[in-house]
Amino acid sequence: MVKLSIIAPLVYIVVLVGTLAVFSFLYRKRKANKAASLEPWFGPHYSRDIYLTLLHQENPKVPDSILKAALVRRATEDVRRVVTIRQAKSSLQQLLQRGSIGDDLWTRFTAAEAEIDEELKDVAMEANGFGSEWSASIFQTANEIVQATRIRERAAEVAEQAAAERAWWNEKRERASRELLGENNSDEDGVLVESSGPRGAARSGTTTQRKGKNAT
Amino acid sequence: MAQSSDVYIVAPIEMDPTTKTIQALPSSSNPFLARELEALNNLHRTLKSVPEITNGIPPPPTSVGPKRSAQIERMRQTGNAAFKKKNYSQAVDLYTLAISMALTRPPWEPSALLREELQQLYANRAQAHIGINNWPEALADVNASIDLKRVGNPKAHWRKGKCLKEMGRYEEAKEALEFGLEFGNDAELAHMLKEVNGILSKRQ
Numbered sequence: 001m002v003k004l005s006i007i008a009p010l011v012y013i014v015v016l017v018g019t020l021a022v023f024s025f026l027y028r029k030r031k032a033n034k035a036a037s038l039e040p041w042f043g044p045h046y047s048r049d050i051y052l053t054l055l056h057q058e059n060p061k062v063p064d065s066i067l068k069a070a071l072v073r074r075a076t077e078d079v080r081r082v083v084t085i086r087q088a089k090s091s092l093q094q095l096l097q098r099g100s101i102g103d104d105l106w107t108r109f110t111a112a113e114a115e116i117d118e119e120l121k122d123v124a125m126e127a128n129g130f131g132s133e134w135s136a137s138i139f140q141t142a143n144e145i146v147q148a149t150r151i152r153e154r155a156a157e158v159a160e161q162a163a164a165e166r167a168w169w170n171e172k173r174e175r176a177s178r179e180l181l182g183e184n185n186s187d188e189d190g191v192l193v194e195s196s197g198p199r200g201a202a203r204s205g206t207t208t209q210r211k212g213k214n215a216t
Numbered sequence: 217m218a219q220s221s222d223v224y225i226v227a228p229i230e231m232d233p234t235t236k237t238i239q240a241l242p243s244s245s246n247p248f249l250a251r252e253l254e255a256l257n258n259l260h261r262t263l264k265s266v267p268e269i270t271n272g273i274p275p276p277p278t279s280v281g282p283k284r285s286a287q288i289e290r291m292r293q294t295g296n297a298a299f300k301k302k303n304y305s306q307a308v309d310l311y312t313l314a315i316s317m318a319l320t321r322p323p324w325e326p327s328a329l330l331r332e333e334l335q336q337l338y339a340n341r342a343q344a345h346i347g348i349n350n351w352p353e354a355l356a357d358v359n360a361s362i363d364l365k366r367v368g369n370p371k372a373h374w375r376k377g378k379c380l381k382e383m384g385r386y387e388e389a390k391e392a393l394e395f396g397l398e399f400g401n402d403a404e405l406a407h408m409l410k411e412v413n414g415i416l417s418k419r420q
Binding site: 043046047048049050053054057060062063064065066068069070073130131134136137140141143144147149151154155157158159161162165166168169172 | 248249263273277323324327330334338360
């Protein structure tokens with residue numbers, strides 16, 4: 001009886017703790033699996049992979065100048081991601097409070113945020129490895145590159161847009177002149193343009209003054 | 217999920233030992249990787265081509281190569297001079313040249329400078345196009361100028377209204393002029409808006 005009275009509580013405790021431990025283990029494993037199966041916020045970070053691959057390439061060794069350029073490219077992508085994260089954060093927080101988005105999305109977001117913090121620190125460290133103080137300016141440089149890329153993309157659209165507008169305008173003029181031909185059967189090609197010509201010229205004369213005044 | 221900071225995916229790339237360019241292995245056909253590699257090689261080449269950069273590190277965006285700025289400015293002045301002499305197509309060519317010069321600025325230079333130059337050049341080129349009744353081209357140029365600088369750019373807003381009006385797109389002209397007036401009152405913008413409104417009401 002004495003023996004049993006000691007064993008009984010011990011067995012009870014062991015079974016209880018054991019069950020809890022197994023439950024906790026399984027629960028955590030499932031949660032980790034679920035988190036790991038969540039889609040990452042951003043796609044693959046190519047410039048990071050390229051930089052690290054080049055850094056670890058041995059035969060032949062990649063010259064520093066290429067590594068530096070690759071690091072700048074990596075910082076550029078990071079800046080783009082940081083901007084995306086910052087822009088999304090406040091609206092996502094609001095949506096989460098209102099219950100419009102699920103916890104999964106928020107988990108993905110915070111994970112991406114933590115990841116980018118880590119990434120920025122890593123890039124700053126690498127930059128300082130190449131030249132002291134470079135970490136102070138590498139992200140500024142990267143930011144300018146991001147902006148300049150956007151401006152260049154806009155500039156590239158100009159020619160396309162001009163061609164499209166030109167095609168539309170030519171067609172419109174042709175249609176107008178065909179209608180005119182149909183109506184009067186006369187050969188007054190491009191009447192529409194002609195009529196706007198003098199007005200246009202007169203107006204552009206005045207704007208010459210405008211420009212002359214302000215041209216610097 | 218979260219990529220740990222010491223883990224990376226080995227990219228299928230190699231270095232050409234003679235040209236020192238990085239290229240994808242023939243087995244890879246990822247267009248994103250190819251684009252990134254192209255950007256990397258371009259950046260590397262640009263960094264190498266600037267003689268002031270000796271350590272391969274782009275200078276902080278506080279410094280600007282003075283030579284290119286001066287060249288662009290000179291080209292713009294020549295364009296302005298041609299415009300004043302009413303050599304509009306010549307002015308268009310000169311502004312085009314200045315634009316392509318501005319676009320070859322090294323990407324790490326202050327982007328605000330590039331933006332300022334381009335909005336000005338596009339607005340000027342639009343005006344030259346307007347001089348020879350090239351409304352479609354002028355419209356494309358002012359659109360770019362306005363996208364680059366909305367506030368304090370009434371001339372571009374005016375020219376946009378002008379182009380649309382001349383092409384008979386009065387509704388759009390009205391919208392463009394009203395949009396321009398949102399950024400501050402301008403007598404000439406208001407004047408043209410009145411004209412356009414007059415035409416629109418007459419049509420109805």
